[in-house]
Amino acid sequence: MKSKKKKKIELGGIVAAPKRAQPEPFPDGPVSYIDAIRFALFEEMERDENVFLIGEDIGHFGGAFKATKGLLSRFGPNRVVDTPIGENAIIGLSVGASLLGMRPVAEMQFADFVTEGYTQLVEQAAKNYYRWGAKMPIVVRLPSGGQLGAGPFHSCNPEAWFLNIPGLKMVAPSNPNDARGLLKAAIRDNNPVLFLEHKFLYRRVKEELTRDEGVVAIGKGRIVREGKDLTIITYHAMVQASEAAAQILADEDGIQVEIVDLRSLLPWDRELVLQSVAKTNRALIIHEATRTGGYGAEIAATIAEEAFTELDCPVARLASLDTPVPFAPTLEKYFLPSTEKIVSRVRELLSF
């Protein structure tokens, strides 16, 4: 009788990491939003050895969106920590490491998966400083947003889930310089900061980075376009949609729209918003997240409370439908705000 040979199954490994690389040079020419994020990570990790990255597929693979490409070979596995799957533990370990003075930058592969680590963020990270004085210099990067046909689980805009949590900060850049500058500010902040980066913008917007430190203060908005007839208050990829709408309204109707890019969502620039509304007397808040209990509700309530006598028409919101993010292009287009929807909403408000 033949003796049975024991079957052996080998499991796959991974191609060895490249050798130690040189510091990343300052990028020449226009830089994409995702490369601005990547460059900011390089800059901050060169500057402060306590800054480290933690997440899934971020090392050898360079991240699902390549935000961390090249960082492992520059900084080694001690500072670019590839982990098993587990957002709960990624954020939990980040909270713990920060107790010893480390400054973790955790990557959620998609913002949607932050729900797996929600407890660690809202119960631990957000409350520790208030409860026992432990500083929490943590950044959680959240690739957010739709317009990409990615369906209900890879498209979310999670800002409203965190808006009601004292202790957290939240930023949402709309262009490469803000992405770089806000990420640097977030990493230097001694509080947990949610860095909402918009996937639609990753490779669609490019610009030259400013040749300075480039830090953008958290809590400060920016006037993207000046106008006198109506203020659009928005952030993320809706800035570009609003700019396109403003141009159409200027060309076709002679309406001069002012656009405020909030940049920071928590805290947010109340002063800038109220100043602008005092000038234009009309406010339209636009975001990609769903409408009910959405981020815009807070801005709308504040304008109604603080600037009621300035208003010539009701404070309005334009947001996504109150449904999960649908998959088919026809459905997603119907679901999201768009340049066309902005144009028609502004026209309605101007004729109120």
Next chain:
Amino acid sequence: MHTKSIKLESHTLLPTGKIDRQLALKLYRSMLLTYEFEDRLIKLYKQGDLFGGLFTGCGNEAVSVGASTVLKQGDWIAPSHRCIGAHFVRGESLNEMMLQLMARAEGQTKGRDNSAHQGSTERGVISLISHLATSPMLAAGCALAMKQKKRKNVAIAFIGEGSTSLGGFHEVLNFASVLKLPFVLIIENNQYAYSTPTANQYSCEKLSDRSVGYGIPGVTIDGTDVELVYRTVNAAIERARAGFGPSLIETITCRLHGHSAHDGAEYVPKDVKEKWLKRHPVSLYRKTLTKRRWLNKKTDNQIIAMIRSDIENAIQFAKSKSYPPAEDAAIGVYAE
């Protein structure tokens, strides 16, 4: 009633370390302090001097004291709500503890959080929160930072057998094992998660059996034997310091009080309670030390009297202090 009977073995993590008289008396005194303190807290609670929930660890003293006594300067610990003893071992005074429990302005959480939820970055104590499977992850994060900073330190954490049912228990052990962190997770199996007995909580024989699934050592030991706890945790910590990664230790005890002070725990069968009362870790260790002639009745009485008077002083001290001013509620949410 469904019950479990399990064999206690320690074949994967052999206890190490010698316990001399000085260390033994330190262990005994810490356990006694914990026991006497919590006993007094129950009375304070009934008198209305303490409010909110009061969670005690009667029956668990050998675990919190035995494990935390192994730690050195620079190590970190994530105590559970049954681990008041660990706070004392890490250097917290009775005054500090009372200020915290009585929500005074000078307490460690400045009246912002209840129970033994205090933490200290100086002493390496992680503040407990009520989501019990989250703190072990913070300890694992400390262990990661120690590794990154190339320190020879360790982080240990406690978790109840009830919280082993949460996903966080799995994630922290998997991460700690894959990343080879200097981390030890100690399960305080006190047989009841609020009213839920072990048979309704898990179906494996021993919770330490789960260590196999993470490729790490795991052992189940008698949690009423303080020297066994100390020496087993010592073995796990030596292993972790040497860079071999995490371990899982399950300690079997019995929760002799209710879940919290309002709970009479009538659901615990009388014979179970009586059996485990006879095995209270403080009285067991008193017998051991007396047999070894390391302790006599007179010294014991002196220690008890001193502890009791320290406790009364701390209560008076905390009572004389004020609550935080109301407006303080609004500040200190964000760090500079």
